[in-house]
Amino acid sequence: MSVYAASGVLDDPGPLPYGRPAIEAAGLTKTYGSGDKAVRALAGISFAVPAGSVFGLLGPNGAGKSTTVKILTTLSRADAGTASVAGIDVHRRPAWVRRAIGYVSQKPAFDPMGTGRENLVLAGRIHGLSGPSARARADELLGRFGLAEAGNRLAGKWSGGMQRKLDVATGLVHRPSVLFMDEPTTGLDPQARAEMWAEISRLAREDGLTVLLTTHYLEEADRLADRLVIIDRGRVVAAGTPDELKAQLDGDTVQAEIVGAEQAEAARSVLAGVPGVHDVSVEETTVRARVTNGAATLPAVLAALDGARVGLTAVTVARPSLDDVYLRHAGRSFDRADAASFPRQEKNR
Numbered sequence: 102m103s104v105y106a107a108s109g110v111l112d113d114p115g116p117l118p119y120g121r122p123a124i125e126a127a128g129l130t131k132t133y134g135s136g137d138k139a140v141r142a143l144a145g146i147s148f149a150v151p152a153g154s155v156f157g158l159l160g161p162n163g164a165g166k167s168t169t170v171k172i173l174t175t176l177s178r179a180d181a182g183t184a185s186v187a188g189i190d191v192h193r194r195p196a197w198v199r200r201a202i203g204y205v206s207q208k209p210a211f212d213p214m215g216t217g218r219e220n221l222v223l224a225g226r227i228h229g230l231s232g233p234s235a236r237a238r239a240d241e242l243l244g245r246f247g248l249a250e251a252g253n254r255l256a257g258k259w260s261g262g263m264q265r266k267l268d269v270a271t272g273l274v275h276r277p278s279v280l281f282m283d284e285p286t287t288g289l290d291p292q293a294r295a296e297m298w299a300e301i302s303r304l305a306r307e308d309g310l311t312v313l314l315t316t317h318y319l320e321e322a323d324r325l326a327d328r329l330v331i332i333d334r335g336r337v338v339a340a341g342t343p344d345e346l347k348a349q350l351d352g353d354t355v356q357a358e359i360v361g362a363e364q365a366e367a368a369r370s371v372l373a374g375v376p377g378v379h380d381v382s383v384e385e386t387t388v389r390a391r392v393t394n395g396a397a398t399l400p401a402v403l404a405a406l407d408g409a410r411v412g413l414t415a416v417t418v419a420r421p422s423l424d425d426v427y428l429r430h431a432g433r434s435f436d437r438a439d440a441a442s443f444p445r446q447e448k449n450r
C-alpha cells in the first residue's frame with residue numbers, strides 16, 4: 102500500500118489491529134529551548150490507552166500534558182521516544198494520524214457569527230465531505246448532542262455548555278476513532294460540566310470512540326477516566342484506574358489545619374509518634390497523615406495534638422482521594438503544585 106496515491110489523496114490506513122492499544126507512547130522526551138533557557142517538558146513519558154476507553158492525562162499546570170498531546174496529535178515532534186495513535190506512527194505517518202483523530206481544544210473553535218448547523222457543515226466541507234454529506238452529518242451530530250432545536254441560531258448566543266458540545270461535535274465531523282480533548286470542562290458551570298461528562302462517557306461506551314482528555318481537575322479524572330496517568334514535571338508518577346490508584350493507599354487520610362506554620366511542624370513530630378499513623382506531611386498550616394483506620398485512630402490523634410498544645414482549626418478524616426495519590430508520588434499536594442506553577446503559566450499565555 103502506498104502512503105500517497107498519485108492524486109495526493111491518502112490511502113486508508115485500515116482498522117486498528119485487534120487488541121492493539123488505540124494510543125501508545127513510549128519514552129517520549131521533549132526539551133524546549135537550549136542552554137540556560139532549556140525547559141525539559143517531558144522526561145520520558147510512556148503509557149498505553151485501550152481502544153474504546155476514556156483516558157485521563159492528569160497533572161498540575163506545566164506538568165507536560167499539552168506537550169504530550171501536541172506530540173500525539175502531530176503538532177510537535179518528540180526529541181526521543183515513539184508514539185502511535187490508531188495504530189499509526191505519529192512521526193512517520195502524521196497525515197494519516199490527523200485523519201484518524203479529532204481534537205477539541207480548550208479554547209472555543211466555532212464561529213460565533215455562524216449558526217450551529219453552519220459551523221458543522223463548514224467543518225464537514227473542510228474535511229472533504231460533499232455538500233449533501235456535510236449537511237447530513239451536521240444534522241446527525243446536532244441530534245446526537247441534543248442541539249437540533251438550536252441548530253439554526255447563532256452559536257455565539259448559545260450557552261457555554263451548548264457551545265462546548267458544538268466544539269466536540271465539530272471534532273467528530275470526520276468520524277475519527279480517537280478524540281483528544283484539552284481540559285474539556287474548564288469554565289463550565291457544575292450542571293454543564295456534569296452533562297459534558299455524560300456525553301464523553303457516552304462517546305466511549307456507545308460509539309466505541311477512544312477519548313484522551315487532559316485535566317487538572319482531580320474530580321473529573323476520578324469520575325470520567327477508565328484509566329489515567331498522573332504526570333508531574335514531565336514524568337508519569339502514577340498510572341492505573343482511579344480505584345486501583347486509590348486502593349494502593351490503604352487506610353484513610355487525616356488532615357488537620359493548624360493555627361500557625363511553626364505549630365504545624367510541631368504537629369508533624371507529634372503525629373509521627375502516634376501508633377497507626379504514617380506518611381505525615383506538612384504544607385504551610387496543613388498537616389496530612391495516612392492512618393490505618395480513621396475512626397479508630399482519630400481520638401489518639403486529637404489527644405496527642407492536645408497534649409502537645411497544638412492549636413487546631415479543623416480536622417477531617419477521608420477515604421483516599423487522587424490528591425492523596427498525587428501527594429504520595431509527587432511529595433506535594435495537587436492544589437499547591439497547581440498554584441505554584443500558575444504565575445509562570447500565566448506569563449506564557
Ligand SMILES: Nc1ncnc2c1ncn2[C@@H]1O[C@H](COP(=O)(O)OP(=O)(O)OP(=O)(O)O)[C@@H](O)[C@H]1O
Nearest residue numbers: 133140142160161162163164165166167168169446
Ligand atoms: N513553546 C514553549 N517554549 C518553552 N517552554 C514551553 C513551551 N511550551 C511549554 N513549555 C514549558 O514546558 C513545560 C510543560 O508545559 P505543558 O504546556 O506541556 O504543560 P501542561 O501540563 O499542559 O500545563 P497547562 O495545564 O498549564 O497547559 C512547562 O514548564 C512549560 O512552561
